[in-house]
Amino acid sequence: MTVPFRRPAHRRAAAEAEQRAYVVFGGQADLLWLRLLRPGFRHCFAALADAAGWTVLDPLSGRLVVARLDLPPESDLPEFYARAGFTVLGPFLPGEPRWSALPPLLPMSCVALCRAVLGAAAPFALTPFGLYRGLRARPRGHSSNNLGFIRKKS
Incomplete structure:
Protein backbone atom coordinates (compact mmCIF):
# COMPACT_ATOMS: atom_id res chain seq x y z
CA MET A 1 0.00 0.00 0.00
CA THR A 2 1.46 3.35 -0.97
CA VAL A 3 1.01 6.37 1.19
CA PRO A 4 0.13 9.55 -0.72
CA PHE A 5 2.73 12.32 -0.48
CA ARG A 6 1.72 14.99 1.98
CA ARG A 7 3.39 18.28 2.63
CA PRO A 8 5.15 18.54 6.00
CA ALA A 9 3.00 20.26 8.63
CA HIS A 10 5.14 23.42 8.67
CA ARG A 11 4.69 23.88 4.89
CA ARG A 12 0.93 23.45 5.15
CA ALA A 13 0.82 25.91 8.06
CA ALA A 14 2.85 28.50 6.11
CA ALA A 15 0.57 28.17 3.08
CA GLU A 16 -2.54 28.56 5.21
CA ALA A 17 -1.15 31.51 7.20
CA GLU A 18 -1.19 33.83 4.17
CA GLN A 19 2.28 35.12 4.93
CA ARG A 20 3.60 38.37 3.52
CA ALA A 21 7.35 38.97 3.26
CA TYR A 22 9.20 42.26 3.47
CA VAL A 23 12.88 42.72 2.61
CA VAL A 24 14.68 45.29 4.76
CA PHE A 25 17.97 46.88 3.68
CA GLY A 26 20.42 48.63 5.99
CA GLY A 27 23.81 50.26 5.83
CA GLN A 28 25.46 49.17 9.06
CA ALA A 29 28.93 47.70 8.43
CA ASP A 30 30.03 45.67 11.43
CA LEU A 31 32.68 43.83 9.43
CA HIS A 43 22.95 44.10 4.77
CA CYS A 44 19.42 42.83 4.24
CA PHE A 45 17.00 40.65 6.16
CA ALA A 46 13.43 39.39 5.89
CA ALA A 47 10.39 40.14 8.03
CA LEU A 48 7.39 37.81 7.65
CA ALA A 49 3.87 38.82 8.65
CA ASP A 50 1.02 36.40 9.19
CA ALA A 51 -2.25 36.36 11.10
CA ALA A 52 -0.46 35.64 14.39
CA GLY A 53 2.21 38.36 14.16
CA TRP A 54 5.74 38.99 12.93
CA THR A 55 8.81 36.78 12.43
CA VAL A 56 12.22 38.25 11.56
CA LEU A 57 14.89 36.20 9.73
CA ASP A 58 18.25 37.95 10.09
CA PRO A 59 21.41 36.20 8.89
CA LEU A 60 24.26 37.59 10.95
CA SER A 61 27.93 36.70 10.62
CA GLY A 62 28.17 33.05 11.56
CA ARG A 63 24.56 32.51 12.61
CA LEU A 64 20.93 32.93 11.66
CA VAL A 65 18.63 34.80 14.03
CA VAL A 66 14.97 33.77 13.82
CA ALA A 67 12.84 35.83 16.17
CA ARG A 68 9.09 35.81 16.71
CA LEU A 69 8.37 39.37 17.83
CA ASP A 70 6.02 40.09 20.69
CA LEU A 71 3.93 42.57 18.69
CA PRO A 72 0.24 42.67 17.86
CA PRO A 73 -0.42 41.26 14.36
CA GLU A 74 -1.81 44.62 13.19
CA SER A 75 1.38 46.55 14.07
CA ASP A 76 3.19 48.20 11.15
CA LEU A 77 6.71 46.81 11.49
CA PRO A 78 7.79 47.94 7.98
CA GLU A 79 6.88 51.53 8.89
CA PHE A 80 8.92 51.20 12.11
CA TYR A 81 11.95 50.02 10.10
CA ALA A 82 11.49 52.85 7.58
CA ARG A 83 11.38 55.43 10.40
CA ALA A 84 14.53 53.84 11.86
CA GLY A 85 16.41 54.58 8.61
CA PHE A 86 16.08 51.28 6.74
CA THR A 87 14.83 50.84 3.19
CA VAL A 88 11.87 48.43 3.03
CA LEU A 89 10.45 46.60 0.01
CA GLY A 90 7.27 44.59 0.07
CA PRO A 91 4.90 43.00 0.69
CA PHE A 92 5.75 39.91 -1.33
CA LEU A 93 4.15 36.49 -1.23
CA PRO A 94 6.78 33.97 -0.08
CA GLY A 95 7.62 31.65 -2.94
CA GLU A 96 6.88 27.98 -3.30
CA PRO A 97 9.76 25.49 -3.11
CA ARG A 98 11.32 24.73 -6.48
CA TRP A 99 12.95 21.68 -7.92
CA SER A 100 16.62 21.85 -8.83
CA ALA A 101 19.01 19.25 -10.18
CA LEU A 102 21.97 20.87 -8.42
CA PRO A 103 22.43 21.99 -4.83
CA PRO A 104 22.84 25.73 -4.25
CA LEU A 105 26.34 26.73 -5.33
CA LEU A 106 26.51 30.15 -3.66
CA PRO A 107 27.43 30.57 0.01
CA MET A 108 24.79 31.44 2.58
CA SER A 109 24.48 35.21 2.88
CA CYS A 110 21.85 37.77 3.74
CA VAL A 111 20.98 38.04 0.03
CA ALA A 112 20.73 34.25 -0.36
CA ALA A 137 12.96 46.61 -11.70
CA ARG A 138 10.21 44.00 -11.68
CA PRO A 139 6.87 45.12 -13.07
CA ARG A 140 3.93 45.17 -10.69
CA GLY A 141 2.14 41.86 -10.47
CA HIS A 142 5.18 39.91 -11.71
CA SER A 143 4.74 36.19 -11.08
CA SER A 144 3.23 35.39 -7.69
CA ASN A 145 5.12 38.15 -5.89
CA ASN A 146 3.59 41.60 -5.87
CA LEU A 147 5.80 44.56 -5.16
CA GLY A 148 3.39 46.45 -2.94
CA PHE A 149 5.39 49.42 -1.75
CA ILE A 150 8.83 50.83 -1.21
CA ARG A 151 9.72 52.76 1.89
CA LYS A 152 13.00 54.58 1.76
CA LYS A 153 15.09 56.07 4.50
CA SER A 154 14.00 59.49 5.67
Whole structure:
Protein backbone atom coordinates (compact mmCIF):
# COMPACT_ATOMS: atom_id res chain seq x y z
CA MET A 1 0.00 0.00 0.00
CA THR A 2 1.46 3.35 -0.97
CA VAL A 3 1.01 6.37 1.19
CA PRO A 4 0.13 9.55 -0.72
CA PHE A 5 2.73 12.32 -0.48
CA ARG A 6 1.72 14.99 1.98
CA ARG A 7 3.39 18.28 2.63
CA PRO A 8 5.15 18.54 6.00
CA ALA A 9 3.00 20.26 8.63
CA HIS A 10 5.14 23.42 8.67
CA ARG A 11 4.69 23.88 4.89
CA ARG A 12 0.93 23.45 5.15
CA ALA A 13 0.82 25.91 8.06
CA ALA A 14 2.85 28.50 6.11
CA ALA A 15 0.57 28.17 3.08
CA GLU A 16 -2.54 28.56 5.21
CA ALA A 17 -1.15 31.51 7.20
CA GLU A 18 -1.19 33.83 4.17
CA GLN A 19 2.28 35.12 4.93
CA ARG A 20 3.60 38.37 3.52
CA ALA A 21 7.35 38.97 3.26
CA TYR A 22 9.20 42.26 3.47
CA VAL A 23 12.88 42.72 2.61
CA VAL A 24 14.68 45.29 4.76
CA PHE A 25 17.97 46.88 3.68
CA GLY A 26 20.42 48.63 5.99
CA GLY A 27 23.81 50.26 5.83
CA GLN A 28 25.46 49.17 9.06
CA ALA A 29 28.93 47.70 8.43
CA ASP A 30 30.03 45.67 11.43
CA LEU A 31 32.68 43.83 9.43
CA LEU A 32 35.47 45.65 7.65
CA TRP A 33 34.88 43.96 4.27
CA LEU A 34 31.21 45.07 4.28
CA ARG A 35 32.40 48.65 3.84
CA LEU A 36 33.17 47.74 0.24
CA LEU A 37 29.43 47.48 -0.41
CA ARG A 38 27.21 50.43 -1.30
CA PRO A 39 26.30 52.62 1.72
CA GLY A 40 22.72 51.98 2.79
CA PHE A 41 22.79 48.50 1.23
CA ARG A 42 25.38 46.56 3.20
CA HIS A 43 22.95 44.10 4.77
CA CYS A 44 19.42 42.83 4.24
CA PHE A 45 17.00 40.65 6.16
CA ALA A 46 13.43 39.39 5.89
CA ALA A 47 10.39 40.14 8.03
CA LEU A 48 7.39 37.81 7.65
CA ALA A 49 3.87 38.82 8.65
CA ASP A 50 1.02 36.40 9.19
CA ALA A 51 -2.25 36.36 11.10
CA ALA A 52 -0.46 35.64 14.39
CA GLY A 53 2.21 38.36 14.16
CA TRP A 54 5.74 38.99 12.93
CA THR A 55 8.81 36.78 12.43
CA VAL A 56 12.22 38.25 11.56
CA LEU A 57 14.89 36.20 9.73
CA ASP A 58 18.25 37.95 10.09
CA PRO A 59 21.41 36.20 8.89
CA LEU A 60 24.26 37.59 10.95
CA SER A 61 27.93 36.70 10.62
CA GLY A 62 28.17 33.05 11.56
CA ARG A 63 24.56 32.51 12.61
CA LEU A 64 20.93 32.93 11.66
CA VAL A 65 18.63 34.80 14.03
CA VAL A 66 14.97 33.77 13.82
CA ALA A 67 12.84 35.83 16.17
CA ARG A 68 9.09 35.81 16.71
CA LEU A 69 8.37 39.37 17.83
CA ASP A 70 6.02 40.09 20.69
CA LEU A 71 3.93 42.57 18.69
CA PRO A 72 0.24 42.67 17.86
CA PRO A 73 -0.42 41.26 14.36
CA GLU A 74 -1.81 44.62 13.19
CA SER A 75 1.38 46.55 14.07
CA ASP A 76 3.19 48.20 11.15
CA LEU A 77 6.71 46.81 11.49
CA PRO A 78 7.79 47.94 7.98
CA GLU A 79 6.88 51.53 8.89
CA PHE A 80 8.92 51.20 12.11
CA TYR A 81 11.95 50.02 10.10
CA ALA A 82 11.49 52.85 7.58
CA ARG A 83 11.38 55.43 10.40
CA ALA A 84 14.53 53.84 11.86
CA GLY A 85 16.41 54.58 8.61
CA PHE A 86 16.08 51.28 6.74
CA THR A 87 14.83 50.84 3.19
CA VAL A 88 11.87 48.43 3.03
CA LEU A 89 10.45 46.60 0.01
CA GLY A 90 7.27 44.59 0.07
CA PRO A 91 4.90 43.00 0.69
CA PHE A 92 5.75 39.91 -1.33
CA LEU A 93 4.15 36.49 -1.23
CA PRO A 94 6.78 33.97 -0.08
CA GLY A 95 7.62 31.65 -2.94
CA GLU A 96 6.88 27.98 -3.30
CA PRO A 97 9.76 25.49 -3.11
CA ARG A 98 11.32 24.73 -6.48
CA TRP A 99 12.95 21.68 -7.92
CA SER A 100 16.62 21.85 -8.83
CA ALA A 101 19.01 19.25 -10.18
CA LEU A 102 21.97 20.87 -8.42
CA PRO A 103 22.43 21.99 -4.83
CA PRO A 104 22.84 25.73 -4.25
CA LEU A 105 26.34 26.73 -5.33
CA LEU A 106 26.51 30.15 -3.66
CA PRO A 107 27.43 30.57 0.01
CA MET A 108 24.79 31.44 2.58
CA SER A 109 24.48 35.21 2.88
CA CYS A 110 21.85 37.77 3.74
CA VAL A 111 20.98 38.04 0.03
CA ALA A 112 20.73 34.25 -0.36
CA LEU A 113 18.35 34.06 2.60
CA CYS A 114 16.09 36.82 1.25
CA ARG A 115 16.09 35.19 -2.20
CA ALA A 116 15.17 31.85 -0.59
CA VAL A 117 12.22 33.48 1.20
CA LEU A 118 11.00 35.05 -2.04
CA GLY A 119 11.34 31.77 -3.92
CA ALA A 120 11.78 31.08 -7.61
CA ALA A 121 10.54 34.53 -8.66
CA ALA A 122 13.37 36.30 -6.78
CA PRO A 123 15.84 38.08 -9.03
CA PHE A 124 19.41 36.79 -9.14
CA ALA A 125 21.66 39.00 -7.03
CA LEU A 126 24.92 38.74 -5.11
CA THR A 127 24.80 41.96 -3.08
CA PRO A 128 22.02 43.68 -1.13
CA PHE A 129 21.97 46.56 -3.63
CA GLY A 130 21.75 44.08 -6.52
CA LEU A 131 18.73 42.46 -4.85
CA TYR A 132 17.19 45.89 -4.26
CA ARG A 133 17.64 46.86 -7.93
CA GLY A 134 16.27 43.52 -9.11
CA LEU A 135 13.17 43.83 -6.95
CA ARG A 136 12.60 47.45 -7.98
CA ALA A 137 12.96 46.61 -11.70
CA ARG A 138 10.21 44.00 -11.68
CA PRO A 139 6.87 45.12 -13.07
CA ARG A 140 3.93 45.17 -10.69
CA GLY A 141 2.14 41.86 -10.47
CA HIS A 142 5.18 39.91 -11.71
CA SER A 143 4.74 36.19 -11.08
CA SER A 144 3.23 35.39 -7.69
CA ASN A 145 5.12 38.15 -5.89
CA ASN A 146 3.59 41.60 -5.87
CA LEU A 147 5.80 44.56 -5.16
CA GLY A 148 3.39 46.45 -2.94
CA PHE A 149 5.39 49.42 -1.75
CA ILE A 150 8.83 50.83 -1.21
CA ARG A 151 9.72 52.76 1.89
CA LYS A 152 13.00 54.58 1.76
CA LYS A 153 15.09 56.07 4.50
CA SER A 154 14.00 59.49 5.67
